[in-house]
Amino acid sequence: MAESVTLTPERAVLRDKMAGWYEETKRLVFGEHTCERGWGDFDPSLTEGCGPYHAAFPLLDLFGVVSTPRAHEEFYRNAVDSATMRLDPETRILVSGLASPSMADIVLEEAKFMKPFPGLKHELEGRIDVLDVCATPLLTCQRVFKPEQLAVMAFIQDDAREYASGGPYDLIVTDAFLTRFNDKDKAVVLKNWVKMLADDGEIATTWRIGRKDDEPDYGDEEARKRFIYNVTRRMEEWHVSLGTFAEVNTTLDLAEKYAAKMHSYSGQPEEEIQAFMEKFFGDVRISLSPPVYDVTTRLYARIIARKPKK
Numbered sequence: 495m496a497e498s499v500t501l502t503p504e505r506a507v508l509r510d511k512m513a514g515w516y517e518e519t520k521r522l523v524f525g526e527h528t529c530e531r532g533w534g535d536f537d538p539s540l541t542e543g544c545g546p547y548h549a550a551f552p553l554l555d556l557f558g559v560v561s562t563p564r565a566h567e568e569f570y571r572n573a574v575d576s577a578t579m580r581l582d583p584e585t586r587i588l589v590s591g592l593a594s595p596s597m598a599d600i601v602l603e604e605a606k607f608m609k610p611f612p613g614l615k616h617e618l619e620g621r622i623d624v625l626d627v628c629a630t631p632l633l634t635c636q637r638v639f640k641p642e643q644l645a646v647m648a649f650i651q652d653d654a655r656e657y658a659s660g661g662p663y664d665l666i667v668t669d670a671f672l673t674r675f676n677d678k679d680k681a682v683v684l685k686n687w688v689k690m691l692a693d694d695g696e697i698a699t700t701w702r703i704g705r706k707d708d709e710p711d712y713g714d715e716e717a718r719k720r721f722i723y724n725v726t727r728r729m730e731e732w733h734v735s736l737g738t739f740a741e742v743n744t745t746l747d748l749a750e751k752y753a754a755k756m757h758s759y760s761g762q763p764e765e766e767i768q769a770f771m772e773k774f775f776g777d778v779r780i781s782l783s784p785p786v787y788d789v790t791t792r793l794y795a796r797i798i799a800r801k802p803k804k
Contacts, residue, residue: 501733508556509732511638515552515595519634520744523549548630550748551593557728559721560752561788563597563669566700569781569796570597570667571604573698577665578606578620585620586661588690590654590668590683591627595635597669598624602643623660625650655682661690666697670794673702673761677770684774691801697775700783700794704761718753721789725749753789767795775799 501509523544555562563570578585585607589597602608607620624647626632632649639647650657654671666687672680687697725746762770764780771778776799783794 501731505732509734512552512556512594512596513734515634515638516549516556518637519552519594519630520549522630522633544628544630547593547752548628548634550745550752552595553729553734553745554725554749554752555594555596556732557725559724559728559749559787559789561670561700561702561786561792561794562593563600565786566669566783566794566796567600569700569783570600570669570698573665573667573696573798574601574604575606577696578604581606582664583607583619586663586692587620587622588660588663588666589622589624590666590687591625591671591674592631592635592668594631595638597667598622598635598639598647601667602639607646608643619646621646621648623648623650623663625652625654625657625660627651627653654686655679656686658686658689662692662695663690664692664695666691666695666699668697668699670700670702672699680770681774684771688774688801693801693804695801697797697799699797701767701797702761703764703767703782703793703795717790718750721753722746722750724787761792761794764795767797771797771799774802776802 551560551562554560555564558565574587577587585605587601587605589601592598601622605620605622624632624635629651632651635647636644636649650660655675672683675683691697729745764782768778768780771780778797778799781796783796785791786794
């Protein structure tokens with residue numbers, strides 16, 4: 495777990511933004527019941543549906559107690575910068591799966607077609623497609639982003655194992671998404687990505703490093719107790735007021751259910767990840783992340799992979 499947080503003015507702005515995401519997502523999950531095709535990894539009997547995942551995640555993201563795009567922010571920004579540096583008027587990016595608006599937010603902030611370029615002879619008309627199987631994060635994005643941001647975005651509710659009709663994309667970007675699938679389904683997703691990439695397109699993603707098995711790997715009971723302690727501590731350090739979150743116990747309950755019920759396929763050694771990706775892509779480059787806290791401490795492979803040449 496990282497050192498204590500000092501709340502600077504910049505962090506206060508980030509807190510207010512991401513706390514707004516949390517409130518909007520919580521309203522969707524509990525008030526409008528938007529989760530019809532959400533994660534089946536949680537107990538179907540939970541009345542909050544995707545609550546332990548989508549409702550809780552913006553706060554857990556803010557607090558730095560889960561692996562999120564912001565744990566790898568420079569890596570993703572560099573990928574977006576590379577995809578948009580040619581100022582192609584029709585640059586297209588796909589965000590494939592998201593737990594909170596963070597990844598879409600990073601793409602919007604970094605994409606050059608979102609910035610003015612004096613003297614440019616053509617209009618930049620890039621587009622960002624956002625795909626998820628659950629309506630909750632898609633609706634959250636539509637409610638928290640600005641009109642000028644939404645003007646270049648399209649939202650697609652579909653399963654990444656089935657969606658292969660988009661593109662061609664210059665970049666497909668997603669965070670720790672592949673560990674949500676077994677190897678058979680990973681292969682289906684990767685084939686779909688290859689099909690949708692432009693000829694010189696790339697994917698940028700992370701993949702948890704570790705042992706390979708089919709069991710949830712979110713720590714033992716002691717690790718989950720420390721996780722809840724860290725959530726509580728971070729809530730205080732970020733000055734998240736009880737006035738903002740009237741039902742703080744609901745927040746802690748969601749966090750506890752996230753740690754107890756969240757499922758992903760355990761990570762694989764770096765050489766296995768490399769070999770698996772090379773079945774589908776041409777140039778595959780992997781770098782290792784620093785330790786990332788996500789209920790327990792983990793390492794991630796940061797992957798850039800190019801579409802294979804014909």
